[in-house]
Amino acid sequence: MRCHEHEHDHATRRRANPGAAAMTKINLFVFAAHHLSGNIAAQRFKGLLKYLDPAKYRIYVFARTPAAGAPAATAPSAADITLVPLSGHCVGSESTAADSLLTLASAFLRPLPFLLAGDAGRGRPWLVQALAAADRLCTERLAAGERCVAIGTYSPIDALVAAASLARRHRIGCLQDFRDGLVFEPLGKPGRLRTWLRRLIEARVVAAAGLVTSVSPPLVADFQRRYPRKPAAVLPNGYDPADFAAANNDGGEDPRVAAILARQVPPGALLIGHFGRIGASDGSASRSLDFLVDALNAVPASMADKHLLFVGELTAAERATLARARFSVGVLAPVERTLALRLMQRCDKLLLLTGSRASCATGKLFEYLAAGADIVCVSGVCNAATAILAETGAGCSVLTGEGAAAAAPLRAALAPGAAATQRDIGPYSKLVQAGLLDRWISEMVQP
Numbered sequence: 327m328r329c330h331e332h333e334h335d336h337a338t339r340r341r342a343n344p345g346a347a348a349m350t351k352i353n354l355f356v357f358a359a360h361h362l363s364g365n366i367a368a369q370r371f372k373g374l375l376k377y378l379d380p381a382k383y384r385i386y387v388f389a390r391t392p393a394a395g396a397p398a399a400t401a402p403s404a405a406d407i408t409l410v411p412l413s414g415h416c417v418g419s420e421s422t423a424a425d426s427l428l429t430l431a432s433a434f435l436r437p438l439p440f441l442l443a444g445d446a447g448r449g450r451p452w453l454v455q456a457l458a459a460a461d462r463l464c465t466e467r468l469a470a471g472e473r474c475v476a477i478g479t480y481s482p483i484d485a486l487v488a489a490a491s492l493a494r495r496h497r498i499g500c501l502q503d504f505r506d507g508l509v510f511e512p513l514g515k516p517g518r519l520r521t522w523l524r525r526l527i528e529a530r531v532v533a534a535a536g537l538v539t540s541v542s543p544p545l546v547a548d549f550q551r552r553y554p555r556k557p558a559a560v561l562p563n564g565y566d567p568a569d570f571a572a573a574n575n576d577g578g579e580d581p582r583v584a585a586i587l588a589r590q591v592p593p594g595a596l597l598i599g600h601f602g603r604i605g606a607s608d609g610s611a612s613r614s615l616d617f618l619v620d621a622l623n624a625v626p627a628s629m630a631d632k633h634l635l636f637v638g639e640l641t642a643a644e645r646a647t648l649a650r651a652r653f654s655v656g657v658l659a660p661v662e663r664t665l666a667l668r669l670m671q672r673c674d675k676l677l678l679l680t681g682s683r684a685s686c687a688t689g690k691l692f693e694y695l696a697a698g699a700d701i702v703c704v705s706g707v708c709n710a711a712t713a714i715l716a717e718t719g720a721g722c723s724v725l726t727g728e729g730a731a732a733a734a735p736l737r738a739a740l741a742p743g744a745a746a747t748q749r750d751i752g753p754y755s756k757l758v759q760a761g762l763l764d765r766w767i768s769e770m771v772q773p
Contacts, residue, residue, distance in 0.1 A: 351383055351384045351472060354474075355474065357486075357492075359388075359484055360482070361390075362389045362392040373565075373566035373568075377757050377760035378763065380406045384467075385407040387409050388410045390411065412456055413455070416451070416482040417429050417430070417484055433531060436494050439454045440491070440495065456488050475498055476489040477489055479503045479505070481505065490502070490531045490535070499536050499770030500534050501538075502535040503538075503539045503561060504539070504545065536770050542710035544684045559762075564755060564756045567757055569667055590635055592633055595632055595633040596631060597635060597672065598673065598702075598740060599635050599636075599637065599669065600635070601666055602639075605643070606640075607688065608683055608686060608688075610683065611680050614726055617732075618679070618704050622737065624733060625737060626652045629653035633656065634651075635656045636657045637660070637669060667697070670694065671698065675700050676694045676721075678694065681706045684709045684710070686705075687710035692754050695714075700720075700743065701715060702723075702736075703722070705724070705726065707725070707727065708725065717750075718749055722739050
């Protein structure tokens with residue numbers, strides 16, 4: 327991992343070389359506080375950036391220092407990516423009221439975090455530290471005649487505020503990416519005043535953007551309705567083909583996978599896997615789990631020689647629901663991502679549980695697409711996830727709203743059968759999506 331302290335030396339050497347100025351690149355200042363975490367949201371830009379042409383782009387990623395004990399991340403060797411891990415709180419459950427107020431105030435008073443940059447040591451908010459580092463680098467690049475673009479990735483809100491602040495200060499292009507819409511995902515506690523404040527903050531960070539992107543058509547349609555003069559486009563979640571190529575080229579069985587399967591799955595059972603959270607991400611999705619257990623309990627014989635394995639964080643209520651199951655089911659605590667992907671590839675079926683959110687296109691769906699097994703989605707409504715399954719031919723959907731009539735189709739969907747051969751998952755490859763991102767950024771820096 328390259329450290330940002332070395333970047334000044336690199337810039338000095340380039341200025342000393344007159345020929346270097348002719349090879350100008352587009353500099354991307356990507357504010358992604360969660361980039362070094364291991365969750366699905368962190369993969370959104372982590373997989374995209376490495377596929378951008380290193381001859382064209384120089385990329386700085388401003389992230390939070392990983393938690394103690396977390397594995398150190400490295401930038402891909404083939405890309406010109408500098409990771410800048412910074413300490414400091416972001417708006418969220420662990421931040422103090424003072425730190426949260428500073429970030430929220432900075433959405434309206436854009437010079438504020440820059441005024442505090444001289445005191446950006448330990449204990450200062452992440453926003454102040456990120457902008458201090460980005461401001462210095464952006465000033466250098468612009469002085470060298472290069473082009474720059476700021477990218478903010480939500481969540482947390484700090485990253486969007488940082489991108490808007492840098493873009494306005496230097497009059498550069500800005501792309502604001504919403505993994506979920508700010509008004510769809512709570513920021514702090516509910517209430518009229520807080521809802522009003524969230525909308526004001528969202529309007530401020532959107533105002534600085536030349537383009538707003540989000541993960542699904544319903545979310546993008548909402549932005550287009552509320553900000554009709556602001557360009558908005560779908561940048562879906564996706565899978566990184568390199569992750570699955572690595573798993574396929576290992577040349578042998580991962581002993582961890584073999585040990586888990588031997589311990590968790592009855593011999594000869596058809597394995598149906600679910601990965602990640604359910605109601606902790608979308609409370610309405612827990613009702614789909616209730617429906618699943620009730621439908622399968624109604625005809626226990628339909629689950630003979632089958633095993634459901636849930637890998638990831640479950641709520642206490644979801645564990646209680648699974649305790650009612652009259653069929654073979656297992657629960658495994660969250661595992662690191664590489665192991666999770668390999669477990670996915672060993673499943674005969676992959677289970678997706680969504681609720682009543684029309685915008686839902688949960689990140690695990692795209693890992694499922696690349697894993698190759700048939701996907702069975704149980705959902706409260708037709709949503710972005712069910713549309714993607716229909717579009718790609720990668721599985722089927724069962725709607726809980728159809729009541730008892732949906733129970734038989736669900737049991738049939740979980741029966742043994744070969745995965746569909748007519749799949750078209752290409753649009754959800756990070757490699758393809760990087761081409762979209764390249765085109766959008768190129769348009770932003772046109773004179």
